[in-house]
Amino acid sequence: DGGITQSPKYLFRKEGQNVTLSCEQNLNHDAMYWYRQDPGQGLRLIYYSQIVNDFQKGDIAEGYSVSREKKESFPLTVTSAQKNPTAFYLCASSIVAGVEELFFGEGSRLTVL
Amino acid sequence: AQSVTQLGSHVSVSEGALVLLRCNYSSSVPPYLFWYVQYPNQGLQLLLKYTSAATLVKGINGFEAEFKKSETSFHLTKPSAHMSDAAEYFCAVSDRTSADSWGKFQFGAGTQVVVTP
Numbered sequence: 001d002g003g004i005t006q007s008p009k010y011l012f013r014k015e016g017q018n019v020t021l022s023c024e025q026n027l028n029h030d031a032m033y034w035y036r037q038d039p040g041q042g043l044r045l046i047y048y049s050q051i052v053n054d055f056q057k058g059d060i061a062e063g064y065s066v067s068r069e070k071k072e073s074f075p076l077t078v079t080s081a082q083k084n085p086t087a088f089y090l091c092a093s094s095i096v097a098g099v100e101e102l103f104f105g106e107g108s109r110l111t112v113l
Numbered sequence: 114a115q116s117v118t119q120l121g122s123h124v125s126v127s128e129g130a131l132v133l134l135r136c137n138y139s140s141s142v143p144p145y146l147f148w149y150v151q152y153p154n155q156g157l158q159l160l161l162k163y164t165s166a167a168t169l170v171k172g173i174n175g176f177e178a179e180f181k182k183s184e185t186s187f188h189l190t191k192p193s194a195h196m197s198d199a200a201e202y203f204c205a206v207s208d209r210t211s212a213d214s215w216g217k218f219q220f221g222a223g224t225q226v227v228v229t230p
Contacts, residue, residue: 004156031216040122042203043157043220050216058217090156097216099164099207101147104156 002027006091006105013078013085013112021076021108023091031097032074036060037088037107046089049074050097078110086112115140115208119221127229132176132191134224136204139185145207146187147218148178150200157203163187174198199228 004025013019025032031050035043045058049068063082068074074093078085088109092102120135138144145164149157161172168180174197178189187204204221 033218035220040222042222043205045217048216056216088154092156099145101159101162102149102157102205102218104149104158106156107154109154 004091004093004103004105006089006108009106009108011108011110013110015112016080018077018079019085019110021078021089021091021110023074023076023105025072025074025091025093025103027093027095027103028071029093029095029103030071031094032068033092033094033102034058034064034066034074034076035090035092037090043090046076048097085110115144115206115219117204117206117219117221119202119204119224121224122222123225123227125227125229126194128196129193132189132194132198132226134189134202134204134226136178136187136189136221137185138187138204138206140206142209143182145209146178146180147205147207148172148176148187148189149203149205150174151203151223152200160189160202194226194228196228196230199226201225 007022033048034046047066049055065077090107091105116139118137147162148160151157161170163180171177176191201223208217
């Protein structure tokens with residue numbers, strides 16, 4: 001079945017540690033996105049990528065980094081510079097950026113201890 | 114940049130009653146609009162979308178939405194609520210106002226729907 005796979009589903013991190021969230025899609029979509037979700041704030045865009053080897057900052061990119069070396073993969077690193085990293089992170093993809101709907105993964109919940 | 118406002122963070126409806134979730138957008142160009150549903154600890158699932166075709170859009174699970182340009186609205190409705198409709202609902206707009214913003218989706222803050230027996 002085609003879809004988006006995020007891992008891990010739950011992750012605990014100590015303060016000062018970097019952590020990488022995985023996102024893989026087999027939908028052959030060009031565009032991929034990372035969103036952060038906090039209660040009552042909807043989804044906020046961290047980074048997005050319209051093609052391989054290219055990505056743009058979203059509204060809350062500080063403290064995060066991404067790479068897009070392969071079409072099917074778009075990992076997100078939450079660095080120690082992110083002041084409040086505890087959140088639910090969602091990866092999504094679309095056939096063409098901004099035209100067709102987003103397909104979402106099941107999410108990764110990061111908790112900083 | 115485009116933005117989306119959802120009126121009401123929580124809505125409580127009785128089983129069998131009308132579900133009405135409100136969404137207003139701000140846009141200087143014709144928008145693409147979407148409604149998504151999210152169940153606890155899961156990703157979002159598309160309910161329906163408007164992309165400049167028919168203004169009344171039908172989606173999955175009996176939901177529909179009407180695009181009203183004069184009111185800059187895209188409200189979501191379902192004639193008869195079911196217990197399984199209890200979830201969080203998000204309205205989203207595809208930002209097509211400039212080259213810098215192209216490809217970005219802006220989401221509303223969400224509306225939590227509670228269905229009572």
